[in-house]
Amino acid sequence: xxxxxxxxxxxxxxxxxxxxxMTLHRLVGTSFAVETRPSAAAGEWPVTxxxxxxxxxxxxxxxxxxxxxxxxxxxxxxGVVGVASEASVDADGYRTRWREFFAPIAIxxxxxxxxxxxxxxxQADRMPIFLDSAMAFGxxxxxxxxxxLAALESSVDPGDVVVDVGTGSGVLAIAAAKLGAARVxxxxxxxxxxxxxxxxxxxxxxxxxxxxxxxxxxxxxxxLATLVVANIVASxxxxxxxxxxxxxxxxxxxxxSGVIDTRVEEVVAAARPFLFNLQGVAAAExxxxxxxxxxxxxxxxxxx
Numbered sequence: 001x002x003x004x005x006x007x008x009x010x011x012x013x014x015x016x017x018x019x020x021x022m023t024l025h026r027l028v029g030t031s032f033a034v035e036t037r038p039s040a041a042a043g044e045w046p047v048t049x050x051x052x053x054x055x056x057x058x059x060x061x062x063x064x065x066x067x068x069x070x071x072x073x074x075x076x077x078x079g080v081v082g083v084a085s086e087a088s089v090d091a092d093g094y095r096t097r098w099r100e101f102f103a104p105i106a107i108x109x110x111x112x113x114x115x116x117x118x119x120x121x122x123q124a125d126r127m128p129i130f131l132d133s134a135m136a137f138g139x140x141x142x143x144x145x146x147x148x149l150a151a152l153e154s155s156v157d158p159g160d161v162v163v164d165v166g167t168g169s170g171v172l173a174i175a176a177a178k179l180g181a182a183r184v185x186x187x188x189x190x191x192x193x194x195x196x197x198x199x200x201x202x203x204x205x206x207x208x209x210x211x212x213x214x215x216x217x218x219x220x221x222x223x224l225a226t227l228v229v230a231n232i233v234a235s236x237x238x239x240x241x242x243x244x245x246x247x248x249x250x251x252x253x254x255x256x257s258g259v260i261d262t263r264v265e266e267v268v269a270a271a272r273p274f275l276f277n278l279q280g281v282a283a284a285e286x287x288x289x290x291x292x293x294x295x296x297x298x299x300x301x302x303x304x
Contacts, residue, residue: 005086006053006063010070011082014286015262018233020081022070024051027062029190034142036285040178045082063215069291079147103138108153110175112140115203129174132196140171143284148231148257149175151282151289155227156181163187163247165219165230165240167212172229181227184210187219192241224249230256234263238270245274245294254292261286 012020017034024032032051040046053062067084074081077121104120105112111123115132131140140146152172156162156178167186176184184206186197194214201210205240213219220243228247230237237244237256244254252274259267263282267290278294283289 002079003055004090005055006086007050007089008016008053008063008066008070008084008086009051010074010084012047012049012272013045013080014079014260016077017049017076018074018080018235018261018263019027020049020073021071022235023073023188023234024049024066027066027069029055031192036143062249066122093112105146107140107146107149108158110149110153110178112149112171115170115200129171129178130168131174131200131256132203143287144258144289145233146291147228147282147287148172148255151184151255151257151291152176152179152229155255155291157226158182159225161185163219163221163225163228163300165228165244165247166232166236167197168193169216170200170210170212172231173197173210173212174201174204174206176227177209177227179205183210183223185219185221185225186210186212186214187216188214189217191215197231219243219247221247225252227253227255231258234259234267238266241270241274241276245276248294250295252294254294255289256285256292257289259288259290261288264288 010020011150019197021034029053032049035048037046051066053059070084074083104117104123106123106126109127111126111128113119113128113130115130119128140267152175156176156179161182162176162181164176164184164186167188172184173184191214196212197212201212206257225247226249228244248254256267271292275295278290279293281288282290
């Protein structure tokens, strides 16, 4: 039985991120990351997905299942999914490399500070969110998380009721609370996200305003929200559209991040039957955040 973590990585084109992310989430939960390289040279892969398998008796089986699934995606992908590779990483080395990778990140009035660091003196005028992702989504580094944080900063009003669907590390729920939300309901279907989110919520002093439900197969708050935010892949947004509609009060805001540019139209089309009207699109690299209002004026034109 191996005592080391296994890092399985697969190179991708951007249009394959959704399908590969869904596969990785199904097989390893939140223990994966997507690395993007906007400046990739011609002939290089611009995206690499990493899945991390913990040591233990289930590692060998998980490895076989993951490699088989990635190979099927490669064959079906017509050149958008590359050949997977793997490497062994000891636990101490893995934790060290994981932490060394992170540094404080300023996003508008917010600054994401790794929990093991102090707030930088040159960022003292910003609102800190102390975060240890502990292998849950939401480190603040990915463009989709940054899009969601920026959108929350301009959208949350004092007294709002906010729902965070797919909370991961809890970063968006914490940001909403620090930006003035009266109550935040945070959900995630992955039980592994629970301890990380709960610890982050406590360390940021907002536990009195965030109700965390993990695991949850279906988000459902005890009150209608004025704002719903979700940083999930496009295909999951499409599936969850009826639940988003049930969560929001009339004229409420729906912020959907994690949408690859080639799937914007698909998400917008799925929103129409539920009276979600597109008010704006924010972009970062190939990623988009869609800003909807429930029952608002007519749709704007989509610009990806």
